[in-house]
Amino acid sequence: MKQFLLPLLLLLFQTIPAQQKPTEARAVIEALAQKTQMAQTSLVKNIPLKNIGPSVMSGRVVDLDVNPNDPTEFYVAYASGGLWYTNTNGISFTPVLDNSNTQNIGDIAVDWNNGTIWVGTGENNSSRSSYAGIGILKSTDKGETWLNMGLHDSHHIGRILINPNDTNEVVVGVTGHLYSPNKERGVYKTTDGGQTWTQSLFVNEATGIIDMAFAPNNFNIQYAAAWEKDRKAWNFTGNGSASGIYKSVDGGSHWTLISTEGSGFPTGNGVGRIGLAVFDDNTVYAVHDSQFRREKKDKAKKDELTKDDFKLMDNETFLALDDKKLNEYLKTNGFQEKYRAQNVKQLVRSGSVKPVDLAKYLENANSLLFDTPVIGAEVYRSDNAGSSWQKMNSKYINDLFYSYGYYFAQIRIDPNNKNHIYLAGVPLVKSEDGGDTFTSIGKENVHVDHHALWINPKRSGHLINGNDGGLNISYDDGENWVKNNSPKVGQFYAINIDHKEPYNVYGGLQDNGVWKGAHNNKEDRGWHQNGSNPWKSILGGDGMQVQIDSRNSNTVYTGYQFGNYYRLDLGSGKQKYIQPKHELGESPYRFNWQTPILLSKHNQDILYLGSNKLHRSLNQGDDWETISNDLTQGGKPGNVAYGTLTTISESPFKFGLLYTGSDDGLVQVSKNGGGSWDVISGSLPQNLWVSEVAASKHNKERVYASLNGYRSDDFTPYIYVSENYGKSWKNISSNIPASPVNALVEDPENENLLFAGTDNGLYTSLDRGETWELFQNGMPNVAVHDLVIQPEAKHLLVGTHGRSIYKADISVLQQMTPEAISKDLVVFEVDAIKHSKSWGNASYTWGKPDTPGLDINFYCSAPGSCVAKVLTANGTEVSSTEMEAEKGLNVLSYDLAFSKKGKSNFLKRNKMKLEEAKDGKTYLPKGSYAVEISGNGQNQKIEFSIE
Secondary structure, eight states, X not given: OHHHHHHHHHHHHHHSOGGGSXXXXXXXXXXXXXXXXXXXXXXXXXXXXXXXXXXXXXXXXXXXXXXXXXXXXXXXXXXXTEEEEESSTTSSOEEOSTTSSOOOEEEEEEETTTTEEEEEESOSSOOTTOOOOOSEEEEXXXXXXXXXXXXXXXXXXXXXXXXXTEEEEEEEEEOOOSSSOOSSOEEEEESSTTSSOEEEEOOBTTEEEEEEEEETTEEEEEEEEEEEOEEOSSOEEOOOTTOEXXXXXXXXXXXXXXXXXXXXXXXXXXXOOEEEEEOSSSOEEEEEEEEEEXXXXXXXXXXXXXXXXXXXXXXXXXXXXXXXXXXHHHHHTTOXXXXXXXXXXXXXXXXXXXXXXXXXXXXXXXXXXXXXXXXXXXXEEESSTXXXXXXXXXXXXXXXXXXXXXXXXXXXXXXXXXXXXXXXXXXXXXXXXXXXXXXXXXXXXXXXOEEEEEXXXXXXXXXXXXXXXXXXXXXXXXXXOEEOOOSOOOBEEEEEEOOSSSOEXXXXXXXXXXXXXXXXXXXXXXXXXXXXXXXXXXXXXXXXXXXXXXXXXXEEEEEETTTEEEEEETTTTEEEEOOOOOOTTSOOOOOOTTOOEEEOSSOTTOEEEESSSEEEESSTTSSOEEOSSOOSSOOOSSSSOOSOEEEEEEOTTSTTOEEEEETTSOEEEESSTTSSOEEOOTTXXXXXXXXXXXXXXXXXXXXXXXXXXXXXXXXXXXXXXESSTTSSOEEOOTTOOSOOEEEEEEOSSOTTOEEEEETTEEEEESSTTSSOEEOOBTOOSOOEEEEEEETTXXXXXXXXXXXOEEEEEOHHHHTOOHHHHTSSEEEOOOOOBOOOTTBTOOSSTTSOOBOOOEEEEEEESSOEEEEEEEEETTOOEEEEEEEEEOSEEXXXXXXXXXXXXXXXXXXXXXXXXXXXXXXXXXXXXXXXXXXXXXXXXXXXXXXXXXX
């Protein structure tokens, strides 16, 4: 088998175009060093980003590590939201990975004896948005600092085991690259705390280790689950003959395959992901996502028709069908109203369609999501240390893995009862008879997708569970759960805004629906008391793109995966399904996981939606017309929708000047509302995912495009601009460190100001892409999926896939014109402030004082000392300070209070009473003031007023 695999893998490499080869680990590490340097020198590093939530729906948990002596203390690892610590049983959490180079985690392990934390970076669930890591991280000071201990090309780490008796002995299961073959996968072991590693198990370049476990009282006895898989943008194969179970009896130094032919455990091409749990030296469990097909049983004669009935049906049989039964099939399966029994039969008589078309009409990428022709979840146990295996479930375990068992396969045993086991899937289930029968312990406040479970060895029934909706804790074996979702770790795919006052932010999240909340909402636990969370769920499923009618923000267009979109009336609560439907006999439309939609700026009744074609509605989605042929390269055979549109843009200068981008690398333009289309991506790198195409807000001929190679493990940033409708392109990704680009937005006021979101952070350009600055003050190194600017508030909203939404005031950046940057010193204007008698005083005895503040932004062309003075209208100095300014934008935060000397100066020239506030400060009264800043040999003054 290995002899066959090697040439196959070499062929795989040869078929990847040059620009799509996986990025080398060396280049990734160099990019991280470059980014660290950019953080020091960025011209915008002092402009803050604030996290505005939400937290209520949380995000995907991949692992837990609990202090066995004090279960109120534990760590929670989020797939792309970092590592969080609690010693309050989940009442409060502190992020401990924010100062590292990534927030992407596959597994964690903690040595509770000395507090050492190991983090295996790169999520191991192999999902569409399972981001790659940078190796294995180690902290010996509870997360204050982190060291990268190597395995840089691992990308995704499955499991980490620490020897309870030797903190320097660690064994790591490496899953490896998600989208490409690589050698750095298998089992690695260190005996010197990560200084050196030995690869003790290597299966092949397509097979990694997804899970490991050791005997509780004997670290020498270890088991490892090998998983052969191949994910592409158009197909995912989560099984292979190299998948299986290995055993070590010397602490992970040597391994033997024990899931051999005749062992009782499945072998062959249908072996999928495997999860492991060990009870003692002899008893070990495995949960297996079996991709072998189920035995077909003769169907009993039934009244209803299914799509399979039409696949081999001839015309004569079809025309003889009972109209009532045929109509029931057509209505139940969502055929357009015009397709009813009599007219469909006429279409068959005329030869326009064939009976098989009634089956093909329903077959799209989502049609098999809950159809399980495979065996799916099954449980095996060995009572002789892996020498032989017995299948424990006598019946199919239905409705647990469905067709995406690659996302789950976690099994746990109650340490006090070897027959009491748990399986994580959809939902969380338990068995008290060793895996023969199961009961769901999912509840109304527990998300349905599960990935982590800890069982208290000293108290059976005390469970801590991690899932796609965060963290839950139970003390009665799943009868009741409490939700612990204070971390802001939402995984957003897309965000948008409305124009209300205050404006609202909308967003679609991974497996957590679509939500809406005011940008200035107060994100705290008050909603537990008043019963109303400031963020409201407006739709379920995997939340996708959102468009809001600018005339009436109650009219919202949004949906869930694969183009299932709705028009919502948030005022009445009504919703209408609006997905365009293909004609009977026509190939089904291909909809991307995140289908693009766009409301026309020229007319808010006009909506665009992209499948593999572009569709337009002139009446808010009630009716559709298709205004293009296939705008992709035509799709590829596979089980994932591909050859689909990913992005749509319409020029604000001209109705019908349209651009589209596809997942297979095509960018096209139409200058006549879809009447004709031209491919304009011929000179761009080929076959890459077009993550953004954006018609300029400042120049009719200008258009931007970003491409993304993530789905071939190519982390090169690709950003381009054209000044002639895409006839020619200029690369403007310049100095962005290696990281795929997901989002690009052009500022509406300053044509030179651009923002780019990557898989590892946010960047801005002040010179239209000639150079880029890191823009992450207050935001960790997290994937940025979407960007939008609220023009009235002058805010940039940043939708991250792991740390919810951030907001930045970019009004100063909008003033950073080439003329401003050319000066040695520029002080930017500030808004007037409304005076309040409550400044410095608490509104009630136990309250905190209301403390005002004024941020004065100024730009320096070089670092140096600056003096800032606050003056009254008649020139009296009321406060002053000296600060070391940095090259770029600086922020002077002034508390609007007199200095001691300034108060004396003021009273000498103004006969009025100044009252000292309860916080001991005396605040400025109403009036006109000026701020004067001196530095770089220059002196600049601006005025402000307190009204």
